[in-house]
Amino acid sequence: MYSEFGFIEKIRRRSVSRSAKIGIGDDCAVIAKDSKTDLVITADLLVEDIDFRLDWTTPELVGHKALAISLSDIAAMGAKPVWALLSIGVPEKIWNTDFPEKFYDGWFAIADKFNVELVGGDVSKTPDKIVIDSIVAGEVKKNKAVLRSGAKTGDLIFVTGELGGGAGGLKLLDRGVWKNPEQIKLWQMDLLNRQRQPFPQISIGTILSERNLASAMIDLSDGLSSDLAHLCAESKVGAKIEAHRIPIHKKLSEISPLKNEALELALNGGEDFELLFTVNPKKISRLKKVLTNYKITCIGEMTANAEMIELVSASGSSILQPAGFRHF
Amino acid sequence: MYSEFGFIEKIRRRSVSRSAKIGIGDDCAVIAKDSKTDLVITADLLVEDIDFRLDWTTPELVGHKALAISLSDIAAMGAKPVWALLSIGVPEKIWNTDFPEKFYDGWFAIADKFNVELVGGDVSKTPDKIVIDSIVAGEVKKNKAVLRSGAKTGDLIFVTGELGGGAGGLKLLDRGVWKNPEQIKLWQMDLLNRQRQPFPQISIGTILSERNLASAMIDLSDGLSSDLAHLCAESKVGAKIEAHRIPIHKKLSEISPLKNEALELALNGGEDFELLFTVNPKKISRLKKVLTNYKITCIGEMTANAEMIELVSASGSSILQPAGFRHF
Numbered sequence: 001m002y003s004e005f006g007f008i009e010k011i012r013r014r015s016v017s018r019s020a021k022i023g024i025g026d027d028c029a030v031i032a033k034d035s036k037t038d039l040v041i042t043a044d045l046l047v048e049d050i051d052f053r054l055d056w057t058t059p060e061l062v063g064h065k066a067l068a069i070s071l072s073d074i075a076a077m078g079a080k081p082v083w084a085l086l087s088i089g090v091p092e093k094i095w096n097t098d099f100p101e102k103f104y105d106g107w108f109a110i111a112d113k114f115n116v117e118l119v120g121g122d123v124s125k126t127p128d129k130i131v132i133d134s135i136v137a138g139e140v141k142k143n144k145a146v147l148r149s150g151a152k153t154g155d156l157i158f159v160t161g162e163l164g165g166g167a168g169g170l171k172l173l174d175r176g177v178w179k180n181p182e183q184i185k186l187w188q189m190d191l192l193n194r195q196r197q198p199f200p201q202i203s204i205g206t207i208l209s210e211r212n213l214a215s216a217m218i219d220l221s222d223g224l225s226s227d228l229a230h231l232c233a234e235s236k237v238g239a240k241i242e243a244h245r246i247p248i249h250k251k252l253s254e255i256s257p258l259k260n261e262a263l264e265l266a267l268n269g270g271e272d273f274e275l276l277f278t279v280n281p282k283k284i285s286r287l288k289k290v291l292t293n294y295k296i297t298c299i300g301e302m303t304a305n306a307e308m309i310e311l312v313s314a315s316g317s318s319i320l321q322p323a324g325f326r327h328f
Numbered sequence: 329m330y331s332e333f334g335f336i337e338k339i340r341r342r343s344v345s346r347s348a349k350i351g352i353g354d355d356c357a358v359i360a361k362d363s364k365t366d367l368v369i370t371a372d373l374l375v376e377d378i379d380f381r382l383d384w385t386t387p388e389l390v391g392h393k394a395l396a397i398s399l400s401d402i403a404a405m406g407a408k409p410v411w412a413l414l415s416i417g418v419p420e421k422i423w424n425t426d427f428p429e430k431f432y433d434g435w436f437a438i439a440d441k442f443n444v445e446l447v448g449g450d451v452s453k454t455p456d457k458i459v460i461d462s463i464v465a466g467e468v469k470k471n472k473a474v475l476r477s478g479a480k481t482g483d484l485i486f487v488t489g490e491l492g493g494g495a496g497g498l499k500l501l502d503r504g505v506w507k508n509p510e511q512i513k514l515w516q517m518d519l520l521n522r523q524r525q526p527f528p529q530i531s532i533g534t535i536l537s538e539r540n541l542a543s544a545m546i547d548l549s550d551g552l553s554s555d556l557a558h559l560c561a562e563s564k565v566g567a568k569i570e571a572h573r574i575p576i577h578k579k580l581s582e583i584s585p586l587k588n589e590a591l592e593l594a595l596n597g598g599e600d601f602e603l604l605f606t607v608n609p610k611k612i613s614r615l616k617k618v619l620t621n622y623k624i625t626c627i628g629e630m631t632a633n634a635e636m637i638e639l640v641s642a643s644g645s646s647i648l649q650p651a652g653f654r655h656f
Contacts, residue, residue: 002428004451011432011446019410020447029447031411034362043463045415045452082347083359087373087461095656100330104339118339119348119357123332124373125655126457133415133450133461135371327453328423 004328022147025234027076027219028138030145038145041137042073048130050327056173059099061196062132063106069221070136071114071200072273076219078146078209079138081114081202086121087133094130114202144209146277151216151235155278155302158287160201161295163224164262165249167269169195172255187251194249198273204294205275213287214277223270223324225309231276232307241300241320243313267311270325278302332656350475353562355404355547356466358473366473369465370401376458378655384501387427389524390460391434397549398464399442399528400601404547406474406537407466409442409530414449415461422458442530472537474605479544479563483606483630486615488529489623491552492590493577495597497523500583515579522577526601532622533603541615542605551598551652553637559604560635569628569648571641595639598653606630 002010012024021038022030028040046052046066057065067084074081086107090100111118116136169191177184177192184192201219208214218231224246232239243263252262279287287296303310311320330338340352349366350358356368374380374394385393395412402409414435418428439446444464497519505512505520512520529547536542546559552574560567571591580590607615615624631638639648 007428008451014432014436015446018443018445020445023445023447024449029411029413031447041413041448043413043415043448043450043461045417045450045459045461047417047452047454047459049455050417050453083357085357085369085371085463087371089373089375089378089459092656100335104342108342115346117346117348117351118343119351119359120369120371121352122371122373122461123336123655124375125378126375126459127377128457129455131373131375131417131454131459133371133373133463135413135461135463327451328420 004326022145026148027073028079030077033139036142037139038142039137040074040077040079040140040145041135042070043133043135044070044073046132046134056178057196059102060106063103064110064197066132066134067107067110067116067136068198068200069273070134071202072198072219072221074136074138075200075202075205076217076275077138077140078144078205078214078217079140080206081116081136081138083117083119083137084111085135086118088121089124089126089131091126091128140209146209146214146217148216148218148231148234151231151237151278151302152280153237153302153304155215155280156284156298157239157241157276157278157300157302158296158298159220159247159274159276160204161272161274162247162249163220163272163274164252164266164269165191165194166198166271166273167265168249168252168255169193170271187254190251191249195271198271200273201275204291207290208277211286211290213279213283213290215280217275217277220272220274220276221270222326223268224276225267225320226322226324227276228309229307229322232309236306238303238305238308239300240303240310240312243311245297245299247297267320268323332654350473354476355401356407358405361467364470365467366470367465368402368405368407368468368473369463370398371461371463372398372401374460374462384506385524387430388434391431392438392525394460394462395435395438395444395464396526396528397601398462399530400526400547400549402464402466403528403530403533404545404603405466405468406472406533406542406545407468408534409444409464409466411445411447411465412439413463414446416449417452417454417459419454419456468537474537474542474545476544476546476559476562479559479565479606479630480608481565481630481632483543483608484612484626485567485569485604485606485628485630486624486626487548487575487602487604488532489600489602490575490577491548491600491602492580492594492597493519493522494526494599494601495593496577496580496583497521498599515582518579519577523599526599528601529603532619535618536605539614539618541607541611541618543608545603545605548600548602548604549598550654551596552604553595553648554650554652555604556637557635557650560637563630564634566631566633566636567628568631568638568640571639573625573627575625595648596651
C-alpha cells in the first residue's frame with residue numbers, strides 16, 4: 001500500500017527517459033520541440049464529489065476550473081499555453097441536461113483569454129459521476145522551463161498573490177453558504193471566487209522564465225507546506241519561512257478571528273493556484289523592477305537542511321510537515 | 329440533446345484552429361513540431377463498467393488495453409508513438425489492492441514493446457469506479473500524417489487482419505465464460521484475447537505513411553460500419569463494400585453457425601483495432617509488394633455518392649447504416 005506521492009515516485013523510477021527532458025516529478029513534463037522551443041505538458045483529472053460538487057458550483061465554473069488548474073501548471077514552468085485536449089465522461093442523466101454545453105462554455109471562455117486551442121480529447125459515458133481530464137501543452141524557450149529542482153541554498157522564496165483564499169472558499173461551501181445564494185456577502189463571494197474560479201498566473205510565470213529570474217518554481221495547488229516540500233525534495237535543499245510574512249488572504253479574518261486558523265489555511269489549504277518561486281539574492285532588485293505591477297511576497301529562504309522546512313513564528317521555530325491535500 | 333458525434337461536431341466547429349494543422353475530427357490531432365516532423369496526439373477515456381469490467385479481465389490487461397487503443401489511433405495516422413501521459417482515478421478500496429501496480433505492469437509491458445515513454449499524468453481518487461485517460465503522442469514526417477479526409481472516388485478500401493473478433497470476445501464474456509476459466513477452449517481464448525488484449529497496427533500504419541500508399545485511414549474501434557462512415561464524411565465521398573470480401577474472424581463460426589451473425593459482428597461489433605485505409609488503384613501493386621508479410625484485404629471502393637455506404641451481398645445491394653458503438 002502506497003501513499004499517493006510514494007506511488008507516483010515508484011512509477012517515476014520505472015519510466016525510462018528517452019524523449020522527455022523532464023518526465024514525471026514536475027508541474028509539467030518537458031519535451032524538446034524544435035531547435036528554439038521546448039514543449040511542456042500536464043494532465044489533471046477532476047472527479048465529481050472528490051474535486052467538485054455540482055450543488056456547490058455551476059457547469060461553467062467546472063469548465064473554467066478544469067482548464068485553469070492545468071494552466072497553472074503551465075505557468076509554473078514559465079511557459080505560455082498553446083493547445084489542449086479535454087476528456088470528459090458523464091452519466092446519461094447529465095448528458096441529457098445542459099451540463100455538457102455549459103461546461104464547454106466555461107472552458108472556452110478561459111481558453112479564449114489565454115489563446116488556448118482545443119485540439120482533441122474524448123467523450124465517454126460513466127455509470128454515475130462526472131470525470132474530466134484536462135491536458136494542456138505550452139511552449140517555452142529551449143532550456144528555459146523553470147523546474148522544481150533548481151533552488152539553491154540562500155535563494156529567497158517568493159509567492160504570488162494571497163494564500164488561503166481557496167481553502168476559505170471551500171470552508172464556506174462546506175458550511176452551506178450555497179444554499180442561500182441571495183444571502184452571500186461580498187467577502188464570502190471573494191473567497192468563493194478564489195475556490196471556484198482560480199486564475200492561473202501565466203504572466204508572472206512567463207516573465208520569470210524569460211528574464212531568467214527564478215531558480216525553481218511550483219504552483220500552489222496542494223498547499224504551501226506540501227508544495228514547498230515538493231520543491232525542496234526536487235532541489236535537495238531545505239527552507240525556512242516566516243509565518244508573519246505569509247500573505248494571508250485578507251477576507252479569511254471574516255471566517256475566523258483566530259490568526260492561527262487563517263495561517264493554517266494559508267499553509268495547508270491548497271487550491272490557491274498562486275506560484276511559489278525561488279530567486280538568487282543577486283537578482284532581487286531586477287525581480288522587483290520587472291514585477292512592479294504584480295503582488296509578490298518574500299516569505300523566507302532556502303537552506304542547506306535537505307528536505308526540512310522550518311517555520312519561524314512569534315512563538316519560536318518549528319518543523320513544518322507537509323499537510324496539504326492528498327488523495328491517498 | 330445531442331448524439332455523441334453530433335456534440336463532438338459542435339465542439340469542433342467552436343474550436344478555432346491556430347497551432348493545430350488538424351484538430352478535432354480525426355484519430356489524432358496533428359500539430360507542427362519542427363521543420364521535419366509533425367506531432368500527432370490522442371486521448372482515450374476508459375471507464376469501469378462502461379468500457380471494462382474487473383471480473384471480465386485482469387488489471388494487467390486493463391493497463392495493456394488502455395495504452396493499446398491509443399496506440400491504434402497513432403497507427404491510424406501512420407505515426408510512430410513516442411511518449412504518453414496516463415491519468416488514473418481509483419476508489420480507495422481499489423487503491424488498497426494490487427490493482428494500481430498490476431495495471432501499470434500491463435501498461436509498461438506494451439509501452440516497452442513500442443518504445444513509448446511515460447512522461448506524466450495524474451492520480452486521483454474516485455467515489456466508486458475506476459477511470460483511466462490514456463494520452464499518447466506520436467511523430468510522423470511533416471505533412472505525411474494520413475488523415476480521414478483524403479479518400480477519393482475510385483480509391484480501393486482495405487482492412488488489416490480479421491474483423492469481428494473483438495465483438496465475439498465481448499459476447500463470450502457477456503455469456504459468462506470468465507466464470508469457469510479452466511473450461512475456456514482455445515478458440516474462445518482467441519476471441520477473448522482479441523477483446524481484452526488488442527494489438528495496435530503500428531507497423532502497417534507507418535509503412536503506409538512512409539511510402540505514401542494510403543489516401544485516407546482510420547482505426548476500427550467503433551465498428552466497420554461506423555468507422556467507414558466517419559471516413560466517408562471527412563472525405564466527402566461514399567463507399568461500396570462487398571460482404572463476401574470482408575475478412576471475418578475465423579473463430580466466429582464457433583460462436584454462431586449463422587453467417588449473418590458473424591457478418592453483423594464484423595460490420596458493427598467494434599474494438600477490433602485493425603486499420604481501414606484507402607488506396608489509389610495505381611498504387612495497388614506497390615502496396616502488395618511492401619505489405620507482403622501482412623494480412624490486408626480489399627473489401628470495396630470509394631464512390632461519388634457522398635456519405636452513402638452500399639453493402640453488396642448475395643441477396644443484393646443495401647444501404648449500410650452506421651451501427652457501431654456509441655456512448656450516447
